[in-house]
Amino acid sequence: MSFEVQELSDVIKVLILLNLKRKASMHKALLKKQIDKVCANDVCVEASDLDKALKEMISEGLIIEDGDYIRPTPQGLKLSKEWRNLLLKREPILEVVAGLVDGSIAGLVVVLSVFISGLITKAVTFAALLTLVAVAITNFSSFLLGGITEDLADIRSLQILMRFSLSDIPDKNERNKSLMLVKKLFMLLHKEVRLSNFYAAFICSVTTFLAGGIPVLTYIVFPEPMNLIMALIIVGAINAYLIRYRSKKSRISWRKILLETLLIVITAAVASLLLGNLS
Numbered sequence: 001m002s003f004e005v006q007e008l009s010d011v012i013k014v015l016i017l018l019n020l021k022r023k024a025s026m027h028k029a030l031l032k033k034q035i036d037k038v039c040a041n042d043v044c045v046e047a048s049d050l051d052k053a054l055k056e057m058i059s060e061g062l063i064i065e066d067g068d069y070i071r072p073t074p075q076g077l078k079l080s081k082e083w084r085n086l087l088l089k090r091e092p093i094l095e096v097v098a099g100l101v102d103g104s105i106a107g108l109v110v111v112l113s114v115f116i117s118g119l120i121t122k123a124v125t126f127a128a129l130l131t132l133v134a135v136a137i138t139n140f141s142s143f144l145l146g147g148i149t150e151d152l153a154d155i156r157s158l159q160i161l162m163r164f165s166l167s168d169i170p171d172k173n174e175r176n177k178s179l180m181l182v183k184k185l186f187m188l189l190h191k192e193v194r195l196s197n198f199y200a201a202f203i204c205s206v207t208t209f210l211a212g213g214i215p216v217l218t219y220i221v222f223p224e225p226m227n228l229i230m231a232l233i234i235v236g237a238i239n240a241y242l243i244r245y246r247s248k249k250s251r252i253s254w255r256k257i258l259l260e261t262l263l264i265v266i267t268a269a270v271a272s273l274l275l276g277n278l279s
Contacts, residue, residue: 005162007169008178012045012053015185017062017080018087025069028054038184045181087158088192089151092200093249095143099204100242103211104235105265106135109272110212111219111231116273128216135212136205144201151193159186211238239265 005011012035019034020026028050035045054070057063062076072080085091110128162182169175215231215238222230243261247254 005182006165008045008049008166008174008181009053009056011162011166011178011181011185012049013057013062014083014087015181016053016057017076017083020063020072020076020080025066025071028068028070031070038188039181045177049177087155087189089147089196089200091249092196092203095139095147095200095204096207097242097246098139098143099207100211100238100245101265101268102135102139103132103208103213104215104238104242105212105268105272106131106208107212107215107231108235108265108269110216111228111235112269112273114219115228128213128220132209132212132216136209139208140201140205143204144197147197147200148194151197152190155186155189155193214238 005014015035015038016031019031032045032047032050035050039045054063054065057076058065061073062079063070063072107128110131114127159182163179166175166178166182169178215234218234219227219231221227239261243254243257246252246257246261250257
């Protein structure tokens with residue numbers, strides 16, 4: 001199956017992949033019902049259109065047919081995941097990375113500032129909570145509004161590209177059905193993207209607060225000098241997970257990401273400490 005959507009069966013394949021569930025069989029009648037729901041009761045996909053798309057997916061090794069049921073192959077699951085990430089924006093990679101980075105930097109700065117200045121516990125608690133809550137709220141609002149704007153712009157561009165490709169279909173009836181199906185699909189995606197961005201922004205804010213709050217809480221609870229050592233170990237563990245996470249999602253060796261991540265975190269922390277001392 002090519003990435004470019006060129007005909008009605010390609011659009012139906014995308015819808016099938018979006019509806020496939022991990023290692024679960026789905027009845028063809030239920031699949032047809034799900035696609036009809038996207039069409040909002042307009043007849044844009046007939047049973048013959050669905051059967052044609054299913055036969056092509058079977059020949060391409062994306063699904064396995066078992067009577068009236070279908071189930072995805074490993075290749076089908078992989079492709080389904082990629083389409084979900086592209087269209088539904090279900091994987092908040094940027095938000096998780098930002099939450100871990102911002103939270104760990106904020107926590108590190110608070111701990112080192114308190115250690116250097118020798119503030120009492122109440123002052124530590126107040127300053128830490130104020131800093132982390134402010135950063136978490138800022139991340140939530142920024143990523144919610146920015147994410148919705150960026151993702152809607154992306155899917156709008158993708159819709160235009162699909163419509164342009166489908167407009168070359170010679171058969172007028174098939175062309176109209178294809179364009180109608182794409183239109184209905186992207187109307188549904190607009191709602192899904194907003195929900196996904198709210199979820200992603202929430203994850204970002206919570207991750208920010210936890211990544212900063214855990215080392216600060218450790219510093220407050222443990223006695224000296226164990227508190228500083230434990231807090232720094234936790235910050236290091238968070239950044240180790242961050243490096244591993246970035247390596248996995250970008251499919252790049254962690255060795256190439258290690259130096260970049262450490263330079264950014266250390267530079268940001270040192271700059272924050274210097275600005276704090278100057279003020």
